[in-house]
Amino acid sequence: MKLEKELVAASSTALILSILSEGDSYGYAIIQRVRELSDGEIEWTDGMLYPVLHWLEDQEQVSSRWTKAETGRRRKYYSLQPKGRQALREQKEQWTVVTSTLKHLWKPHHA
């Protein structure tokens, strides 16, 4: 199943901020984590993640730093900032409203 473009766009910041709230991470690992958690159901076009990460950085919701990985290559790690934590809280509230409403509507009727 491939999510609709609009839904991917709407949910990507919530997903990224949530993953970063577990600890610092980098682009490739974030995508792997999303794939793993959604059992491969959420398939992002990989390149679309990076503009979102850079946008979050512009908004000061995350910060970034280059570090040397064990392979010798440099990796760009992102970490959640206070503004991002705040944004995540708001996103969480909104998504909870949407999912719980849908859940109510889709509840199997016991009759």
Place this chain on the structure above:
Amino acid sequence: MHNLQQLVAEWRKSMAELGVGRRTLDELENHLRETVNQLVRSGTSETEAFRSAVTQLGTPPMIASEFRKLNSSTWLPVKLAMGLGILLAVALAALLAMQFDGRGLTALLKIHVWTVTLGYVGTFLLGGIGICFVCQRCFSDFSPSRLEALKQTSFIFSSLAAMLTAVGIGLAMLWAKAAWGRYWAWDPKETGAFCILAWLIFSTVIHRWRRLSARVVLMLSLIGNVVVGLGWFGANLVGAGLHNYGAKSLLMLAVVAASSLVFFVLGLTPTGWLRLSKG
């Protein structure tokens, strides 16, 4: 391995042509390589792995257009400097055209004045952007995409100023040969122009050094103010030689040089040290 290197280089080139910055390309390249490694480990050939990694990443035009959406707003001081530069170019062209007497030699001289003045003023405008940068930096951080854009702006200003100055000096040499019988004689004004051109070429070329940050190139633009101040106003003070025109003011030179140095020192302070601490 050699093959992969080549494929990555070609891919980088196509992305760079679409205006994606180097730092961003480094990050995306890392991603590609991690994907390739993963696929190679599961038995895919390197070339095949690279191909599917690129497909998974998305087409270069698509990625580039997403990044462009991020860089849509230009920093206000940059807009102002560009506006002033264009205004001055038009006004000076009009002024010189009004004084034109129809002789070929005069045309040469007028174009020389136009190009050299714009080259020098362009350096000052970049210095102005540098001043705004170090001032704002005391209060808040700049976002990475803005920093990348500022380095690009600085490169454009430097290279334009260098080209205009070079053309201006070239025309002046032709004119000097016809009017004074020599191309070049190292009089104060000519020496000043030479120093300015050398500085502009240096500060343009140095932008290609990828590890140089926007902060460093903009701080260098403040040194540019001093160099142009000395070469332009300073040269007039030492005795103008055959060039008896231009501002002859020690005060102007002192103000330009001293303020630029003060702002340079300000650029050395840590980011955000004047920020009001939040409650």
